[in-house]
Amino acid sequence: MSDAAIRRLQEAADAPDLSGTKYELVTALAQGGMGTVYRVRDRELGREVALKVIRLPEASPDIATRMLREARTLARLEHPGIVPIHDVGRLSDGRVFYAMKLVRGSPLDALPPGTLAERLRIVERICEAVAFAHAHGVIHRDLKPQNVMVGPFGEVLVMDWGVAKLVGDASTLGAGDGDDTDTDALAAHAAGPTTGHGVVLGTPGYMAPEQAAGDPALVDTRADVYALGAILRDVSHTASAEPDGKARRDLPGRPLEAIIRKAMATDPRDRYGDVTTLARDVAAFRAGAPVSAYRENLFERARRFTFRYSTPILLILAYLVMRITLLAVRGR
Amino acid sequence: MSAGPRAAVHPPSPVVASFPATRHSVVAGIASTDPHVRRVAFDTLISAYWRPVYKYVRIKWRADRDDAADLTQEFFARAFEKDTLARFDPARARFRTYLRVCLDGFVANEHKAARRMKRGGGVSFVSLDFAAAETELVGLHPSPSGNGASVPGADDDAFFRQEWVRALFADAVAALRDSCAAVGKHTHFAVFERYDLQDDARIRPTYAQLGAALGIPATQVTNYLAFTRRELRRLLLERLRALCATDEEFRLEARDLLGVDPG
Numbered sequence: 001m002s003d004a005a006i007r008r009l010q011e012a013a014d015a016p017d018l019s020g021t022k023y024e025l026v027t028a029l030a031q032g033g034m035g036t037v038y039r040v041r042d043r044e045l046g047r048e049v050a051l052k053v054i055r056l057p058e059a060s061p062d063i064a065t066r067m068l069r070e071a072r073t074l075a076r077l078e079h080p081g082i083v084p085i086h087d088v089g090r091l092s093d094g095r096v097f098y099a100m101k102l103v104r105g106s107p108l109d110a111l112p113p114g115t116l117a118e119r120l121r122i123v124e125r126i127c128e129a130v131a132f133a134h135a136h137g138v139i140h141r142d143l144k145p146q147n148v149m150v151g152p153f154g155e156v157l158v159m160d161w162g163v164a165k166l167v168g169d170a171s172t173l174g175a176g177d178g179d180d181t182d183t184d185a186l187a188a189h190a191a192g193p194t195t196g197h198g199v200v201l202g203t204p205g206y207m208a209p210e211q212a213a214g215d216p217a218l219v220d221t222r223a224d225v226y227a228l229g230a231i232l233r234d235v236s237h238t239a240s241a242e243p244d245g246k247a248r249r250d251l252p253g254r255p256l257e258a259i260i261r262k263a264m265a266t267d268p269r270d271r272y273g274d275v276t277t278l279a280r281d282v283a284a285f286r287a288g289a290p291v292s293a294y295r296e297n298l299f300e301r302a303r304r305f306t307f308r309y310s311t312p313i314l315l316i317l318a319y320l321v322m323r324i325t326l327l328a329v330r331g332r
Numbered sequence: 333m334s335a336g337p338r339a340a341v342h343p344p345s346p347v348v349a350s351f352p353a354t355r356h357s358v359v360a361g362i363a364s365t366d367p368h369v370r371r372v373a374f375d376t377l378i379s380a381y382w383r384p385v386y387k388y389v390r391i392k393w394r395a396d397r398d399d400a401a402d403l404t405q406e407f408f409a410r411a412f413e414k415d416t417l418a419r420f421d422p423a424r425a426r427f428r429t430y431l432r433v434c435l436d437g438f439v440a441n442e443h444k445a446a447r448r449m450k451r452g453g454g455v456s457f458v459s460l461d462f463a464a465a466e467t468e469l470v471g472l473h474p475s476p477s478g479n480g481a482s483v484p485g486a487d488d489d490a491f492f493r494q495e496w497v498r499a500l501f502a503d504a505v506a507a508l509r510d511s512c513a514a515v516g517k518h519t520h521f522a523v524f525e526r527y528d529l530q531d532d533a534r535i536r537p538t539y540a541q542l543g544a545a546l547g548i549p550a551t552q553v554t555n556y557l558a559f560t561r562r563e564l565r566r567l568l569l570e571r572l573r574a575l576c577a578t579d580e581e582f583r584l585e586a587r588d589l590l591g592v593d594p595g
Contacts, residue, residue, distance in 0.1 A: 001502050002472065003494070004531040009501050012528040013565040014590050017558040024539045024554065041538070043550065092558070 016053040017093035023051055035162075039102060049086060050103065054096040071098050074161050077136055081129025083149075083157050103157050108231070109145035119235040120286045122148070125156035127228060127279035133158075134221045134275060137168040141219065143227035144206040145234055163202070165219060206230040209266050222268040225278055229263025229271075232282065236260065255285050258294035359427050359577035363418035377417070378408050380503070380575055383465045384495035385435055390469060391483045391491060393439050401462040407438050422577040426585070432492045497589065500575075504567040505529070508560060511567075519546055523553055524560035565590065 011028045016038070018025055023040040026048065030037045035054040042049050071088040078084065087099035106112075108122065126148055130140060140147075140161060147160045202211050208226035210218040236256055259281045265271045272278040272293075281291040288308030290296060296304065306313060361373025382404055389400040411417045411434065420430045466481075475482035483491060512521035523542060530536045539550040548556075569586060576582040 001468075001498050001505075002531060003498075005529065006494075006497060006501050008528060008531040009505070009564065010590060012524075012557075012561050013568055015557075015561050017562065019551075019555040019558040021554075024550070025557070027533060043539075093562075 016051070016091050016095055016097065018091065020092050021089075023049075023099070025051075040099075042099070048102050050100045052098045052100060053091070068096060071096075074138070074164070077133055077138060077161075079129055079132045081125055081156055081158055082133065082161075083159055103149045103151065103159065105149045105151035105155070105157075107146045108148040108150055109234070111150055116236065117286055119238075120232075120282055122150060122156050123228070123232050123235055124279050124282050124286075126158060126231065127275050127282065129156070129158045130224050130228065131275040131279065133161075133164075134224070137166055139165040139167065139219065139221055140224050140227070141165055141211065142202050142206075143224055143231065144203050145231055148231070165216065167220070202227075208268070210268060220268070221274060222271045225263050225271045225275055226265075226268075228275060228278060229260050232256075232263065233260045254300070255291045255294040255296075259285060259291055262293040357577055358574045359417075359420060363415075374408075374412055376574060378460075380499060380571070381431060381496065382408070382460050383468075383499045384492055385431075386460075386462060386465050387469045387495045388432070388435065388488075388492045389439060390466075390481060391473070391486060392436075392488055395439075397462070397466055401460075403439055403442065404462070405460065406442070407435055410438065420577060422581060426581055427575065427577050428493065428496055429489065432489065436488075500568065500571055500589075504564055504571060507567045508564050511563065512560070517559075519548065520556045520560050522546060523548075523556040524564075527553070527557060528561070528564075 014036070015025055015028075016036075018040070022042055022044045024043060026039040026041055028036055029039050029050060035052055038051045038053065039048055040051040041047075068088060068090075071085060074082075075085040075088070083103055084101050085098050086101065088097070090096050126143070130143065133140060138161070140158065140163075142160060142163050143158070147158065149157045149159055151157070202208075202223075204212075206227045208219070208223040211223045211226075259278070262281075263271055263278055272281070277292070281293055284291045288304060290301075290304070358373040358376045361369050362377060364370045364373065385407060386400055386404045389395045389403050390397070393400075393403075395403060416434055417431065420427055424430075425433075469481045473481045473483045508524070509521055512518065512524075523546065526542055526545075527536060527539075537545065539553040543550040543553045546553075568590065572585050572589065573582050576585055
């Protein structure tokens with residue numbers, strides 16, 4: 001029996017019972033804290049989708065109900081940057097599942113080398129999706145490069161909302177009696193271990209200090225701002241040189257560092273107030289415009305201006321040189 | 333010395349039959365004061381471990397086929413006589429790791445001449461088909477020279493674990509085949525065999541193709557697969573439970589192996 005056969009059987013032994021559904025199991029795609037994601041074929045629609053099966057077969061009905069409520073809430077987040085949920089239900093073995101769009105592409109941390117500008121555009125797209133979720137009362141709480149998929153045509157999708165926190169109106173969607181505590185209990189089940197006095201959800205390195213403290217009441221949308229700052233940090237460190245071979249130091253680096261610093265401030269009050277403002281700064285930096293997180297001195301402003309408008313400046317200089325040369329020739 | 337099958341006290345029954353139907357641990361059984369319980373537990377243990385032990389001795393200790401076969405038999409004979417494995421302390425390691433460490437110590441200390449004199453030790457076990465194990469080993473890890481097997485750079489513990497997992501799954505699949513045949517569910521196993529035992533996704537049939545080939549609707553393929561997968565999982569967990577010393581070790585192994593919490 002080959003190693004591949006063993007892996008296949010390991011998948012089979014843990015496979016969800018799809019009898020009575022319209023889905024045919026193709027293969028396991030990934031395993032996370034919340035459950036396992038399978039590639040399945042939808043027999044009725046003749047297409048492949050991703051089926052996330054919650055690994056809580058022995059969970060109480062209460063927990064399963066909360067999971068279904070969360071799925072319904074996320075299903076309302078219809079945005080091109082958020083993976084759409086097609087179906088939700090319970091398998092005959094008792095496991096709760098979601099059927100989602102099958103996302104093809106690579107996680108952000110596994111992308112082939114790209115330019116800083118390309119990566120910053122991806123961060124902007126992530127920010128757009130997260131800002132949309134925030135506007136609908138959903139805080140992701142586990143943003144990291146592994147949870148961002150980039151498709152072959154540049155589409156960006158934020159994945160894995162399994163530990164999301166629902167606030168405001170969102171927390172009452174579906175069953176009508178949900179609250180933050182319910183959501184956190186649900187997420188805690190998904191995440192596993194707890195530490196200290198509360199539940200710690202998220203990923204070290206991307207988790208805001210108040211989130212790491214384990215008190216869900218302290219966590220608001222600024223925790224996602226922190227995680228986005230961490231993603232921006234990773235992106236700025238891993239992006240390759242510009243296509244013309246010039247190193248990134250040709251660009252003004254301090255403003256980008258300032259954006260990251262502000263997004264990742266220890267005190268939430270020192271961070272961007274919302275994701276949209278962060279996205280605006282990232283876009284401004286990418287366009288060579290001033291950013292709100294950094295006050296430039298005169299030299300830096302001149303340098304940025306020169307960099308941003310290098311082409312027209314060069315054209316004007318060329319024109320002036322030509323004119324001076326013509327005048328000089330005529331004067332002889 | 334031949335590396336072929338050795339004489340056996342017990343009839344060469346299928347390995348599956350030797351696993352206890354209960355969830356009692358054979359690791360506890362080998363420390364029993366009841367000779368019959370101890371013997372049955374030991375046979376079960378050997379059934380599960382002799383192939384990984386043989387392959388490990390071949391690869392890690394670079395023993396030739398005959399020496400590896402001899403060392404495998406003698407290791408278990410010596411362990412039975414001296415109660416080595418019964419001294420396992422679950423607080424210190426997993427049983428599989430303990431067994432491998434004992435094996436390393438045994439092989440390192442074994443003197444070739446003395447070993448030949450003591451070969452067999454007067455104790456015989458269930459039938460061990462070393463020739464089949466050798467064929468599998470060479471098939472999986474052919475040496476670049478085309479002569480024998482080699483696994484360059486293999487991590488000892490990982491290699492031993494992988495061979496143990498291979499033996500465990502092979503036994504569970506054999507048990508599934510037998511149990512399906514025993515209750516007339518031949519089509520169930522045929523579906524499982526053609527779909528889940530087909531590790532090459534490029535040639536794996538769709539449910540519709542499989543249903544057409546076996547004369548059943550595609551929805552029935554789903555049901556049959558659900559049944560056989562459930563059975564496979566039960567058989568694997570049953571074996572795993574028998575081979576673990578404690579509930580905690582069982583849970584850890586189940587999580588590592590199948591990604592499940594057996595509860």
